[in-house]
Amino acid sequence: xxxxxxxxxxxxxxxxxxxxxxxxxxxxxxxxxxxxxxxxxxxxxxxxxxxxxxxxxxxxxxxxxxxxxxxxxxxxxxxxxxxxxxxxxxxxxxxxxxxxxxxxxxxxxxxxxxxxxx
DNA sequence: GGATTGACCGGAA
DNA sequence: GTTCCGGCCAATC
Numbered sequence: 001x002x003x004x005x006x007x008x009x010x011x012x013x014x015x016x017x018x019x020x021x022x023x024x025x026x027x028x029x030x031x032x033x034x035x036x037x038x039x040x041x042x043x044x045x046x047x048x049x050x051x052x053x054x055x056x057x058x059x060x061x062x063x064x065x066x067x068x069x070x071x072x073x074x075x076x077x078x079x080x081x082x083x084x085x086x087x088x089x090x091x092x093x094x095x096x097x098x099x100x101x102x103x104x105x106x107x108x109x110x111x112x113x114x115x116x117x118x
Numbered sequence: 119g120g121a122t123t124g125a126c127c128g129g130a131a
Numbered sequence: 132g133t134t135c136c137g138g139c140c141a142a143t144c
Binding site for chain 1: 123124125126127128
């Protein structure tokens with residue numbers, strides 16, 4: 001009763017509305033598909049991918065953040081190894097270099113699209 | 119309250 | 132193909 005929500009009740013803290021939308025959208029990304037930070041921001045009505053990255057860095061611990069990559073297919077800075085290991089395990093389309101994702105084949109347009117595979 | 123940072127983006131050199 | 136700069140918004144100090 002009198003006890004209020006503790007900071008560790010769920011995750012790192014208290015996700016704001018924007019952060020909650022990011023986590024929700026990212027959690028909808030199917031395996032083998034990826035979205036760019038800009039796409040996520042666009043679906044939320046924002047245009048700042050930086051805000052998504054900042055939020056993901058704090059609250060992304062509970063979502064498949066490795067499915068969110070940069071506009072060039074580069075994996076999230078500071079977690080490239082972690083994301084790469086997961087992508088190889090999920091069979092995500094990777095480039096010949098093996099360090100970037102092939103957005104042309106793995107890009108997911110959003111929850112409104114079925115697969116987006118041409 | 120303000121100022122800085124950050125898992126970024128797009129264009130230009 | 133790579134490298135550099137300014138700008139965007141949210142979270143943090």
